[in-house]
Amino acid sequence: MADTFRALVLDEAEGKVTAVIRQLKTDDLPAGDVTVAVEYSDLNFKDGLVVNGNIGRLVRKFPHVPGIDFAGTVEASSDARYKSGDKVVLTGWRVGEVHWGGFAGKARVKADWLVKLPAGLTTQQAMAVGTAGFASMLAVDALEAHGLTPARGEVLVTGAAGGVGSVAIAILGKRGYTVAASTGRLAEADYLKGLGAATIVDRKELSEHEPKPLEAERWAGCVDSVGATTLATVLAQMKYGGSVAACGLAGGNKLGTTVIPFLLRGINLLGIDSVMQPHAARERIWARIAAEVPGETLDRLTTIHRLEEVPELARTILAGGVRGRTVIALSD
Numbered sequence: 001m002a003d004t005f006r007a008l009v010l011d012e013a014e015g016k017v018t019a020v021i022r023q024l025k026t027d028d029l030p031a032g033d034v035t036v037a038v039e040y041s042d043l044n045f046k047d048g049l050v051v052n053g054n055i056g057r058l059v060r061k062f063p064h065v066p067g068i069d070f071a072g073t074v075e076a077s078s079d080a081r082y083k084s085g086d087k088v089v090l091t092g093w094r095v096g097e098v099h100w101g102g103f104a105g106k107a108r109v110k111a112d113w114l115v116k117l118p119a120g121l122t123t124q125q126a127m128a129v130g131t132a133g134f135a136s137m138l139a140v141d142a143l144e145a146h147g148l149t150p151a152r153g154e155v156l157v158t159g160a161a162g163g164v165g166s167v168a169i170a171i172l173g174k175r176g177y178t179v180a181a182s183t184g185r186l187a188e189a190d191y192l193k194g195l196g197a198a199t200i201v202d203r204k205e206l207s208e209h210e211p212k213p214l215e216a217e218r219w220a221g222c223v224d225s226v227g228a229t230t231l232a233t234v235l236a237q238m239k240y241g242g243s244v245a246a247c248g249l250a251g252g253n254k255l256g257t258t259v260i261p262f263l264l265r266g267i268n269l270l271g272i273d274s275v276m277q278p279h280a281a282r283e284r285i286w287a288r289i290a291a292e293v294p295g296e297t298l299d300r301l302t303t304i305h306r307l308e309e310v311p312e313l314a315r316t317i318l319a320g321g322v323r324g325r326t327v328i329a330l331s332d
Contacts, residue, residue, distance in 0.1 A: 118291075231257075
């Protein structure tokens with residue numbers, strides 16, 4: 001196996017963070033149980049923050065290799081669960097923040113952080129899912145555990161044209177739900193309907209008015225990646241006994257609402273964390289993804305880019321200009 005590989009490396013000098021592609025050696029990798037030849041990574045909102053100047057100081061130690069997700073082939077392992085040649089996927093565990101991540105030709109991580117790639121998924125398709133799609137399936141799984149079925153009515157997906165929203169629509173549509181897609185990019189209506197959305201909701205309807213404690217009942221369930229006023233409005237519009245799975249804060253982290261929807265309509269607000277999920281839960285969710293998300297759907301919502309493009313893509317995703325899932329090819 002080759003001893004050198006390319007990586008996007010962040011350095012900090014006088015408070016300024018820069019990103020440069022460098023040639024590294026395997027010996028440069030941090031300690032870990034398993035060394036993986038990375039084939040694909042992807043771009044998430046958190047990656048945009050890290051690469052574009054380390055906004056929010058998510059990275060504290062430099063030099064650093066970002067990239068919160070990756071999929072590839074095991075090169076070496078000191079853990080009996082993995083052997084050379086195994087296909088694996090990693091999301092979460094603060095990789096790309098605290099630990100070196102996937103914007104590199106190789107990665108070395110703890111064995112507990114990896115999941116063997118389920119049959120039926122390629123490494124490229126695994127990164128078309130990535131953290132965003134993993135969170136989407138966690139959200140759908142939680143909603144169904146709290147009683148959501150297609151017969152209960154319309155399910156709303158906010159931030160619909162983004163990564164979480166796109167995969168959530170595909171999952172829900174495949175499972176027979178009537179999906180309403182909320183977006184500020186109405187030009188993406190055909191794209192969203194192609195994924196499985198039945199109706200398009202202008203983001204302004206949810207984000208540009210002060211929500212009342214209760215509004216007309218509309219949604220049986222919701223996958224929300226926006227937060228802020230949008231989430232407050234959705235809570236006021238939930239049907240009796242409905243649930244909202246909150247898995248993002250693209251619109252902000254403040255939530256101005258009352259307890260009235262919880263007390264008078266018995267709704268549930270479900271927090272979705274994709275970062276620290278235990279290994280058994282990860283295996284179960286990835287198995288669901290492999291079984292329920294068609295590969296052709298993943299291919300349709302994905303664009304493939306090279307490592308050199310990551311800094312510009314990081315700026316684009318922060319500006320809300322990325323549609324669907326952005327996959328980064330690492331293998332030469």
